[in-house]
Amino acid sequence: MNLKDLILQEYKTFAPNASTVVSKVLREESIKQLEEWGIPTIKQEEWKYTNLKSILETPFQLNGENGKAEGLHYYNIAAYKLVFVNGVLNTALSDTKGIEDFATLKSLSEAEPAVLQKYFNKFHPFKDGLQASNLAFAQHGVYLHVAKGKHLPKPLVIYYLADTTQGPILAQPRNLVVLEQNSSVKWIESFQSTGNDTSFTNICSEFFLHKDSNLEQYKFQQENDKAYHVGTSQVVHLEKSYSHSAVMTWSGALVRNNLNIHLGAEYCEAHLYGLYLGSSNRHIDNHTLVDHAMPNCYSNELYKGILDDESTGVFNGKIWVQKDAQKTNAFQSNKNVLLSAKATMNTKPQLEIFADDVKCSHGATVGQLDEEALFFLRARGIPVDQARLLLMQAFSDDVLNKITIPELQEEITATIAQRLHP
Template identity: 50%
Template sequence: MIDLTYFKAQFETLQQDNPDGEIASIRKESFDVFNKTGLPTYKTEDWKYTSVSSLFELVYHQGKHTVGIADLEALRMPGHHKANELVFVNGRFDAALSNVLSPADEMTVLSLKDAINGTYSDLLRKHLNQSSTYIKDGVHALNGAFIDEGVFVHVHKGKIPQHPIYVYHIMDGRTQPILAQPRNLIYVDENSKLQLTETYATLGTSDSFCNEVLEMVVEQGAFVEYYKIQNDVAHANQVGTTHITQVGRSYVHTVTVTLGGGIVRNNLNLILDAEGDETHLYGLYLLKGKTHADNHTLIDNKQPNCFSNQLYKGISDDSSTGVFNGRIMVQPDAQKTNSFQSNKNILLSDNATINTKPQLEIFADDVKCSHGCTVGQLDEEALFYLRARGIPRDKAEVLLLQAYAADIIAQIKPMAIRAYVEKLIYDHLSIV
């Protein structure tokens, strides 16, 4: 069962060390929500297919680590020598392992504490923790209660940085179970561009639990590409919230790829708060073993003439479980909205499970919206066609599954990252 005494002691220590300011106030408010709501259960509608209670049966640690440059080298993504690398170890930003290449007139990277106590005070007070207005469960609140050593990134007005951002989340589980709770805020200013890729890795054999919240604000004329790659070990668990608010007419493109982990829950919220906003959401979850991957998406159309397109595909094998819950909201003022959603799934095993729930909530009368879902198996005729040409069944299945995933992978625009993900998928499918 959850050890409230442990979390209370950790929270009080953190507040004593940092007693003043807006962040301490957010921590206090969040911890009160955590105490009041507790952990979500199967009776909680948004969590009816996913239980996280088992993640709180361990005694976690959040302290020192021994991660060095040699550990990072093994995890680096292609093109890293031309990227801004932000490294988080056990949920805390590690400046010594990180490397910011973009000049100061293009991009600013500060700790949340320095940002809220300096030039960006008003901006952070307005936008930090806005995700809590949409996500009110205890897991999200727990992250807010432990905001510490996160970063604020500002892509400056009119700038298109030559260097993308790579974010590495490393959990050092070589000596003890680890709880990591990174919290970051990104502000993409007017007429600027951001390309961001996040990846995750657990070192060692101890369990890890990464409870992440990333908040992003996108201004007028800005362009955002966001890629999330999850290929961690079976004893690594994640609950991640990515909350993106388009406050000006802008374009957002996201791709989430989930290949490995224990219990994985992704909350992706897009708030279209300016007329003419456009957003595209793509996802692929390719599951084996006992991996449980739950993708929850929300597109909240608040203003007129917005467009969104969403395509998620799943493949479940062995005893794995895939969950998709996509929710589209069209507010009364959001006339002329075009919003489309599709979820397609393949089951490869009698013991695998898929739960899919597309949702439309429309409060405007002049809109075009659609949703749909499918669950099926590999086409036996296609398999027969390949096998009749001398291709063994296992290799034929790999070819068909690669083709099935291809239209999602094609949405990864940086060629180096796309090739990297294609290799991960091939290796994953080829494991006997």
């Protein structure tokens, strides 16, 4: 049974007892969209370089309630903590004591109907079967609503563990985050996996930023070599809001990150950063869209990749400046280093500008380590392996330095260094 048919079959069991977070009509509409569109293929322009064929016949389990959290790595930082195992919240391992003084934190299935009507399912209307599947099965996930004038004193870390010790697992979490006026949160996601079988995470998250709010969003992907991951995040900016996103990938068999930023009011600011390390035959795909819909907004985007062995990287970044978005400042850069003749990078930066008074730029580079810099270091007695490591670390630092939590930056930097020179 292929993946689409498996999901359609599982839906028949799931739907009668599903929570009301998604109306029956919307669930049925979504599952029909999956049936019509299917799982994305390389025939679609947005999936041209990313092929999911290798998991289409995998007999995934969609009910992950029996998963165990053994082997989960926790970051050494003071933080609120949520733990999901195979897409299901583990309350025994979670600790959010005190967060209620600043925000409402619930399971998505417990979110208020009025909130859902206003904010839920506001994605750009891509014809994507995986997003349709996520919506049809939306139940487990995080609903965070930060109150007006409140600033979470600690980061919120969400750990997602895929436990495949009892067979292949498919998890489809769904998150909704709302920041009211003059509020802030540091939202950190860590994706990990255990076991020797295949896991597939298909996650969607929506963020809504009201006036003068501030979102710091970090995503660290450290799943094993049998992990497949497709993640979609949408950040909707309202007046004078600010977002800072950093996505870092250093493991997993196939990873696809979709990050969509909608600057829907004046004087909004968005920063997007990415770092990806490819080795063996890993495949890492980053798709970004920055939609400048209103005047006087700013966006800055920097994604960097280091690819070795027979790994493949994909970067597809679009800046879309609508006709009303005068005085836009938008900048995008994608830089890549290939350490092997068999490594591949497909990069496609894009600009679509329909306004006159704007400052926009984009660019992409694919090359090898700087031979002159390498010679300079070796001439001073530094061994070649150490010299290469120093250059790769310097290349990565532009993104790693964007982690604003010192203890977390130190830990992730050490992890990246270990991956670069195991």
